[in-house]
Amino acid sequence: MISVMFVGHLRELALSGASMATSLASVTGFSLLKGMGSALDTLCGQSYGAKQYHMLGIHMQRAMFVLLLACIPLAFIWANTGPILMAVGQDPDISAEAGVYARFMIPSIFAYALLQCHVGFLQTQNIVFPMMLTSGITTLLHILICWILVFKSGLGNRGAAVANSISYWINVLLLALYVKFSPTCTKTWTGFSKEALHDVLNFIRLAIPSAVMVCLEMWSFEMMVLLSGLLPNPKLETSVLSISLNTTAVVWMIPFGLSSTVSNEEEVVNYVAMMMPVLALSIFLDGIQCVLSGTARGCGWQTIGAFVNLGAYYLVGIPSAILLAFVFHFGGRGLWWGIICALIVQGLSFIIITLRTNWEQEAKKAIDRVYSSIIPVVTASLS
Template identity: 30%
Template sequence: MCNQTAAAADKLSPTHIYFHYPEKHRHGADYLCGSISEIISEATSLFNLAFPIALTGLILYSRSIISMLFLGYLGDIELAAGSLAIAFANITGYSVLSGLALGMEPICSQAFGAQRHKLLSLTLHRYVVFLLFTSVLISFLWINMADILVYLHQDRNIIGIGQRYLLFSLPDLFTNSFVHPIRIYLRAQGITRPVALASLFAVILHLPISFLLVSHFNFGVAGVAASASISNFIVLVSLVAYIWVSGIHEPTWERPSFECLTGWKPLLKLAAPSCVSVCLEWWWYEIMIVMCGLLVNPKAPLASMGILIQTTSLLYVFPSSLSFAVSTRVGNELGANRPFKARLSAAVAVFISAMMGLSASTFASALRDKWGRMFTSDTEILRLTSVALPILGLCELGNCPQTVGCGVLRGSARPSTAANVNLGAFYLVGMPVAIGLAFYLGVGFSGLWLGLLAAQVCCAGLMLYVVGSTDWGLQAKRAHMLTCIDLRQPDGFDCNKGEEEQPLICSA
């Protein structure tokens, strides 16, 4: 049995900033209080976690930019085909693996906060097995990409080149089945530098490998895909080597055993909604690429959409890094039974995310006439990119807070709530707006981005409401149930309540 009282560190100093919360969530205090020193300390902790993650994201982004530049070098049709293939890969593969892997984040972060090191290692082993099995299923889908896209009325010439790209990306699925769980396993412990160093080493080699395969051996789009797969494999090998030589895994490491093939029920309960939450948002961007193929003269819209997706991927690095950081902080503090600290971390992260949104919007609008020239000189592609960039910037005003809100929900093991918010915002609001504007009102390419803007505004509002009305004391009790620190059901629990109020079953 863990001590259920708050830690001494949660005591307040005389100067406070107040955040109002609804009556039913006050737990004996009228307001959420945080001293200036506590807020600065929390912001520093978030920064120390988020900075290496952001650096890793920028490094990996530079790798994708290199791939896009080589596709553009090969020609506009190769750029369009590569964009379509990458969209298909993201929709059916990368988003699925990433989303499923995030299901282990609340278990690992809360287990580390609760000092349950065996559970941390066991979760890593379970998820590697789970993702490898999933990758086998996804590979069959990738092999049949051409038939699927022909059914969706995509251009056959573009499909043929895109299929070649996808076939040479198949090894990447199995590499990611190891990379994603290892990254989360380390991040839950506050260890982020090894991933950044491994990614940097791989990107340094990515450019010469791409040049060798694409320009020297003339492998075309197959060379671009193969170089990306090789680069990611280098990340995996470098990361494992660094971990093993440095010994940073030793405090929490357990040898793999047959136990990792059992106890999957809690895993699936978190992995499935985590996957849905990630995919619902990720798929939206890729579905926009598919819808571009249905517009008149789709080559320019497809190429422009590929450029814009790369742009929003760059801007997404920063709120996603903060999202991962706050997820770890919230999970660690809930696992350690410090609900006040978890609540303070969420509040500080949401405030920082609002500042990020303003910065991203300014960046996108300021470079509207220059950004596309990095990728192509085609006049029509540049025009479409210039028109959509300010809309993309406005989307970031909502995207940054909602991304960080998702991180808070992950850390508190509430993936179903995040999935419901994304479903309502993106598909019940954003999708009808996008289709109506693009195809029925004749707005065309820009209409797709206006639909995204409607979705992001709705999603941000819903996410902020959910985070702001969280009962943090109850979430700390749920964390104890998840990590089996306290096997008793807390007083007042109703098994008929929803995810927000329901305890999780034991994970080990």
Template identity: 35%
Template sequence: MASAVQTVCGEAYGARNYSAMGIILQRAIILHLGAAVILTFLYWFSGSFLKAIGQSESIAEKGQVFSRGIILQLYAFAVSCPTQRFLQAQNIVNPLAFISLGVFLLHVLLTWLVLFVFDYGLVGAALTLSFSWWFLVLLNGLYIILSPRCNQTWGGLTVKAFKGIWPYFKLTAAYAWMLCLETWYNQGLILLSGLISHPTVSVDTISICMNYLNWDLQFMLGLSAATSVRISNELEAAHPRVARFSVIVVNGISIVISVVFSAIILTCQEPLSKLFTSDSEVIEEVSSLTPLLAISVFLNFIQPILSGVAIGCGWQAVVAYVNLASFYVIGLTVGCVLGFQTTLGVAVS
């Protein structure tokens, strides 16, 4: 849903309609908080949902404990995402990076204390995550209110945010649909791995592999966000050639990053696995999947960038149908057939 902020605010910034940006931000936060309320029920009863789709008792129980612990994080996420897109649309990137780095370092310290010193387990980890996200929201909010760079775009709270909220909701629904299809696919693979033989090992293995993939994906999403902002700004300013050149440049950068990450994964198979687990069986399974994972990391360079281009151009609805066909009709179907009808197991993911 936050990608709508990225597009609309980017267009407003490119057209120098600065006063509209603060209204768009508030409108987005209202809708996001409404969505968070709906998702709260799913988080709270996640254990029953996991059991209903065939997950084991232990996985469902632990999943519910963690999900309930991050409900507060859900609401922080609802505020943080549009706030970050609001700042990115104004090309305010360095302050965001420094704030995120500071919160990340604090989060690492708190997580270490909670898990290894006080031994609070899953609940402690979840609540620490929620605290870190709310701290990030606080710092971003203070920056918007106090920074002179946001004087023209943030005019304070206004009831204008409630006007035109339905058309904006219809717009953001297409954006949410596009990105949810991308995200849910990866989560669906983890859920399906819990239905394969030896579910604990399978879930651990695919989760670690997804972490590797997400490391690369975070860089790609950063480039995607930069691309979407650049595209929306330049198109609204009637500079299509600059927008086209930006796409070429960012694709070149993404290829280099993916090659580096693929090389790291191939050369550091076992050490990387030991960062996540000490289980020798899981480490061995992850190592056997590393070549396939490296290929996936390399091929993943283009898709997030094209999504960023789509967001910048406002083509989310079209991309949503493409994602539905490629990820679910083709990818998930083939994965289920190979995963359950052959001995490949999680390798098909």
């Protein structure tokens, strides 16, 4: 959000390019890694509940190994962002700007992968304050880094991409130092171990549906930005949809700030003001489904969640968005109303699933999952 604000003070094309690059980066990288990392919600959460504390460190190392490997092909995709966007019909000028921005963001994807592993490791232990503190420190530094690299170094919007990479690495390094030296993690982090490589396939089996579940939801939001590039006046529509997406991401902090601080263009500011009531409704609905999705991940229902998100977003949400935006000519507002339709279907589906669940049976499944992950480690140790 901070990076978009700084780029918004440049020119409209720079904001559009950064917005498009960020959306493609989220679709092809961040959402995938976040989804794969969310497998730790199940594995670490259930191991911690079973008091198998040493397994949390093993699970995190396993996740780090798998996610870093996944970053390699994703980096090649980011390096070719410009040609990819032009191939799907985006504006050539915006595509070129986005391609440059994405290449400068490549280092951030490796830091983001490690960050998701550390967050999952700490969050399942209810260690929240250190994450808040390190994020706060990183955010303050990010403001300074963005100001220097965007306005003072002459890099322009490329400076914002470099600032993203630097800040992600600062954040993950701070958390890594906390995990290594904090007494609260002595039981769960005992150092690097080759045992983390013994059960990789089982982690991947859970990480893939976890990624599908998260990606199907996040992709639908980012697709609104990509679709906005096909509307008349793509620079305006892309800028506004990006601001709208960032507003939903930071609504708990400063939901009112973006309409006046992100862009100097009066047309953009007025359009964003019209979008705010629509965003308010989507934020309310998204809050409900976020809680229910967390329940699904904790229980290991990622496959069920993936089907729910597939139906809600791709059978209801995106077709509704395309219909409202391109047939009824509601523009960016029509795209976002499609998201609201998806959120309603998603929330209702998760409510029904939660109410009809046999929780005693789910507890037995959790016990089986915990002890099945311990057996390979014990066997390897004995051998």
